[in-house]
Amino acid sequence: MWAYWQSVPAHWREIPARYRLEGGECQDCGYRMIPREDICPKCGSRNVKPINLPRKGNVVNYTVIWNAPRGYEYYTPYVIAIIELEDGTRLTAQLTDVEPSDVKEGMEVEMVLRKTRVSGESGLIAYSYKFRPLIK
Amino acid sequence: MRADRKVGIVGWGVYVPQWRIRSEELARGWGRDWKRYAAGIMVEEKSVPGLDEDTFTIAYEASVNALRRARIDPSKLRAVYVGTESKPYAVKTTATMLIEALGAGGEDRLTTGADYEFACKAGTEAIQSIIGLIGSGMIDYGLAVGADTAQGAPGDALEYTASAGGAAYILGPAEESIAIIEASLSHVTDTPDFWRRQHERYPAHTRAFTGEPAYFKHIMTAAKKLMGLIGTTPDDYDYAIFHQPNGKFPLRVGTRLGFTPDKIKPGLITPYIGNTYSGSALVGLAAVLDQAKPGQKILVVSFGSGAGSDAFHIEVNDKIEEVRDLAPKVMDYVNRKRYVDYTTYARYRRMIRMLHDFSAY
Amino acid sequence: MVYIVGVGLTPVGNHWSKSLRHLAVEASVKALEDYGKDVDYVVVSNMLSGVINGQENLGSYVVSHLGKIGTPAIKVEAAGASGAAASVVAQGLISSGMAERVLVVGVEKMTDYTSLEDTTSALSTAIDSEYEGFPGGTLDAMHALVMREYMKKYGVNREDFSYFPLLMHKNAVDTPHAQLRFKLKPESYMRSPMIAEPITLLDLAPVSDGAAAIVLSKEPDGPNGNAEILSVGHATDTIAIYRRESLTEMPAIRAAFSEALERANIERGSIDLYNIHDYSSVLGYITTEELGLAERGKAPELFKNGGADRDGPTPVNPEGGLKARGNPVGATGVYQIAEAFLQVTGRAEGAQVEGAKTALTLSAGGLASNVIIHLIRGV
Numbered sequence: 083m084w085a086y087w088q089s090v091p092a093h094w095r096e097i098p099a100r101y102r103l104e105g106g107e108c109q110d111c112g113y114r115m116i117p118r119e120d121i122c123p124k125c126g127s128r129n130v131k132p133i134n135l136p137r138k139g140n141v142v143n144y145t146v147i148w149n150a151p152r153g154y155e156y157y158t159p160y161v162i163a164i165i166e167l168e169d170g171t172r173l174t175a176q177l178t179d180v181e182p183s184d185v186k187e188g189m190e191v192e193m194v195l196r197k198t199r200v201s202g203e204s205g206l207i208a209y210s211y212k213f214r215p216l217i218k
Numbered sequence: 219m220r221a222d223r224k225v226g227i228v229g230w231g232v233y234v235p236q237w238r239i240r241s242e243e244l245a246r247g248w249g250r251d252w253k254r255y256a257a258g259i260m261v262e263e264k265s266v267p268g269l270d271e272d273t274f275t276i277a278y279e280a281s282v283n284a285l286r287r288a289r290i291d292p293s294k295l296r297a298v299y300v301g302t303e304s305k306p307y308a309v310k311t312t313a314t315m316l317i318e319a320l321g322a323g324g325e326d327r328l329t330t331g332a333d334y335e336f337a338c339k340a341g342t343e344a345i346q347s348i349i350g351l352i353g354s355g356m357i358d359y360g361l362a363v364g365a366d367t368a369q370g371a372p373g374d375a376l377e378y379t380a381s382a383g384g385a386a387y388i389l390g391p392a393e394e395s396i397a398i399i400e401a402s403l404s405h406v407t408d409t410p411d412f413w414r415r416q417h418e419r420y421p422a423h424t425r426a427f428t429g430e431p432a433y434f435k436h437i438m439t440a441a442k443k444l445m446g447l448i449g450t451t452p453d454d455y456d457y458a459i460f461h462q463p464n465g466k467f468p469l470r471v472g473t474r475l476g477f478t479p480d481k482i483k484p485g486l487i488t489p490y491i492g493n494t495y496s497g498s499a500l501v502g503l504a505a506v507l508d509q510a511k512p513g514q515k516i517l518v519v520s521f522g523s524g525a526g527s528d529a530f531h532i533e534v535n536d537k538i539e540e541v542r543d544l545a546p547k548v549m550d551y552v553n554r555k556r557y558v559d560y561t562t563y564a565r566y567r568r569m570i571r572m573l574h575d576f577s578a579y
Numbered sequence: 580m581v582y583i584v585g586v587g588l589t590p591v592g593n594h595w596s597k598s599l600r601h602l603a604v605e606a607s608v609k610a611l612e613d614y615g616k617d618v619d620y621v622v623v624s625n626m627l628s629g630v631i632n633g634q635e636n637l638g639s640y641v642v643s644h645l646g647k648i649g650t651p652a653i654k655v656e657a658a659g660a661s662g663a664a665a666s667v668v669a670q671g672l673i674s675s676g677m678a679e680r681v682l683v684v685g686v687e688k689m690t691d692y693t694s695l696e697d698t699t700s701a702l703s704t705a706i707d708s709e710y711e712g713f714p715g716g717t718l719d720a721m722h723a724l725v726m727r728e729y730m731k732k733y734g735v736n737r738e739d740f741s742y743f744p745l746l747m748h749k750n751a752v753d754t755p756h757a758q759l760r761f762k763l764k765p766e767s768y769m770r771s772p773m774i775a776e777p778i779t780l781l782d783l784a785p786v787s788d789g790a791a792a793i794v795l796s797k798e799p800d801g802p803n804g805n806a807e808i809l810s811v812g813h814a815t816d817t818i819a820i821y822r823r824e825s826l827t828e829m830p831a832i833r834a835a836f837s838e839a840l841e842r843a844n845i846e847r848g849s850i851d852l853y854n855i856h857d858y859s860s861v862l863g864y865i866t867t868e869e870l871g872l873a874e875r876g877k878a879p880e881l882f883k884n885g886g887a888d889r890d891g892p893t894p895v896n897p898e899g900g901l902k903a904r905g906n907p908v909g910a911t912g913v914y915q916i917a918e919a920f921l922q923v924t925g926r927a928e929g930a931q932v933e934g935a936k937t938a939l940t941l942s943a944g945g946l947a948s949n950v951i952i953h954l955i956r957g958v
């Protein structure tokens with residue numbers, strides 16, 4: 083099935099966001115977003131500049147995935163959360179290094195870089211941000 | 219070997235995965251008498267990489283921690299070398315991914331990058347190369363990483379020690395350093411004590427032959443030659459760190475060289491997390507830097523099978539106090555742990571593999 | 580003015596011996612026979628044929644197998660709202676004079692890959708694949724985030740979510756074309772396996788094959804009953820839910836509903852039944868709240884107390900909804916309009932709501948990111 087392999091160019095072009103949390107900041111209304119949009123979703127401005135988003139935030143909402151999509155079945159159960167970064171920017175991310183039953187709303191988390199999608203034994207290893215509870 | 223321009227450590231950082239398996243659980247998995255192993259290796263438990271971790275993710279977090287202490291913009295890094303024997307890709311450099319993730323070399327990514335392999339001493343090899351680049355004036359800052367998710371074949375003796383972790387060192391001009399690397403020296407021979415052939419999943423080793431003619435001979439030669447070169451004796455050092463394939467060898471080789479155990483133990487981390495291979499001596503050095511005082515002297519001697527040793531003479535200065543607490547310490551990672559049983563361990567190490575090709579219908 | 584003048588349904592289920600083309604042809608032939616005349620345009624609705632069946636170009640695919648080679652035909656896709664979107668396109672063709680009579684056929688063949696991972700991946704193309712799907716998120720997971728938020732905000736528990744599937748299953752027993760025609764026991768619901776906490780298997784619509792067809796005409800010239808499409812309301816929301824202000828409100832539903840009421844120029848009280856898009860129990864609840872059938876957070880009581888029963892004051896999904904009639908995604912919207920058509924023409928058999936004249940259908944793509952409401956009245 084198509085979903086078995088991660089497209090290489092489709093991952094490659096997202097590397098700035100996936101490795102470094104590069105998002106966008108609207109130069110007119112200040113709204114921050116990930117991914118960076120060409121048009122600000124808040125005010126419609128075309129003046130959106132790249133910005134590295136903060137690496138810390140907290141868990142706003144979460145779910146524990148027991149029925150994974152293709153390519154993620156090896157990792158169950160895993161947690162998908164909506165994270166609010168320190169600057170208020172929200173994103174959806176996987177949590178890691180945490181017991182699903184220990185996840186709480188408001189839990190402080192920090193960005194780490196982890197394997198997210200591995201295409202079999204011979205394909206691409208797609209790395210991306212995940213978040214984990216603060217170490218200290 | 220000494221550089222024309224003095225070079226030192228600007229920042230250091232480590233990472234160790236949180237998962238642990240007890241040696242006793244490994245022995246239970248294979249019906250072995252744990253007590254027999256216990257005395258021999260002095261490793262209580264070892265770290266295990268999580269399902270989403272590999273050498274790159276370990277190198278990344280260790281490097282982020284090193285950057286926090288170095289307090290430099292990552293764009294100033296002009297050399298990034300990753301020493302490992304567990305590359306995520308057999309062909310495709312881990313350093314390229316690390317450069318991209320850190321933003322090394324600035325927007326144009328003007329930096330050299332490569333993966334180094336010399337069994338467990340690839341990380342110290344990377345440090346030597348960067349000393350050369352900075353010492354010659356070619357660059358100002360470079361990043362050297364030693365990291366591994368070491369492979370121990372199921373049921374093999376190596377399974378009790380082969381663990382995961384790594385350390386990253388940002389080197390720079392001596393005047394900005396927290397510790398100066400006064401001298402370094404290497405000793406290398408063709409001694410086939412341990413290897414992994416192309417396409418093999420697990421390494422082969424020669425048991426007792428890995429001791430005297432390999433580990434002990436190379437470390438002692440490199441250590442003695444370095445001390446001879448710069449005119450020091452074991453008494454001049456406050457700490458000594460040796461490659462630590464188990465908990466016993468570093469104490470034995472140190473004692474033979476004339477170091478007292480109290481100088482070796484602060485940098486002896488393998489008993490808690492196992493042997494992180496390319497990270498082994500470098501995680502030990504990080505543990506020492508986590509506590510070293512200005513003015514103290516450190517001897518580091520790595521060992522890589524095949525075989526060779528790199529020795530370093532390092533002197534700590536007073537800048538270390540400013541940066542020590544800017545990132546998690548070795549013991550923070552050592553104490554952050556959750557245990558897995560052998561089944562979970564086997565899954566995490568991908569010893570149990572899912573048949574995607576059959577389920578995808 | 581556009582009228583619904585013919586209908587044809589295949590039973591929803593796991594049709595191992597039928598392909599995409601068999602299903603589409605079966606429903607189309609039934610609808611054309613029901614209408615008794617030919618059409619001059621075919622609009623196919625489908626979501627996953629490219630992903631699951633490796634087949635696109637469904638316009639020519641369907642007419643080729645339907646013996647209508649030469650007839651203009653296209654496919655319309657809007658995830659779970661594909662069927663309603665196809666109806667919208669067909670109405671446009673008729674109102675603009677491009678066509679006089681249009682066959683709208685919705686078809687989905689989901690069971691050609693049998694592992695849940697593949698079906699989950701396919702359905703999850705309805706969410707943001709790069710920034711929700713890639714991290715490991717699924718469509719079900721997005722519904723789970725909404726459900727957790729709903730439980731927290733209104734202090735409701737898992738048992739409160741059982742009332743929705745219990746009613747859907749009860750209704751489906753009387754629906755000839757429904758997939759899950761059996762009653763659900765409350766204890767079965769409570770034991771249901773986790774899919775994405777707190778969403779369980781029995782909170783979700785099943786995996787389904789099926790095809791439904793309707794014929795739209797500019798005249799009420801159907802021999803077996805006619806219904807007028809009073810109005811359509813259509814609105815969108817962000818595809819990625821992490822960019823939404825609230826997870827327990829669905830502003831696209833509100834906007835589509837008020838637009839539909841305004842265009843039809845009718846009061847909400849004149850709607851006799853609601854055929855809504857209940858991909859999950861919580862979406863079913865929030866939808867009824869956005870439609871004004873219950874106060875916010877009170878939808879569980881509506882379903883518990885019989886307010887949404889077939890013979891209650893505001894019947895919801897008298898055929899069993901996505902939960903129990905089944906959800907052949909790209910065809911579901913056509914099933915909904917077809918069911919509403921059967922209701923307002925008195926032909927809904929066991930599922931019939933007594934005296935129903937005006938029906939609302941609401942189809943939603945993604946997590947209510949594309950919402951289409953039809954108001955339909957028997958003539």
Ligand SMILES: [Zn+2]
Nearest residue numbers: 108111122125
């Ligand atoms: Zn803006």
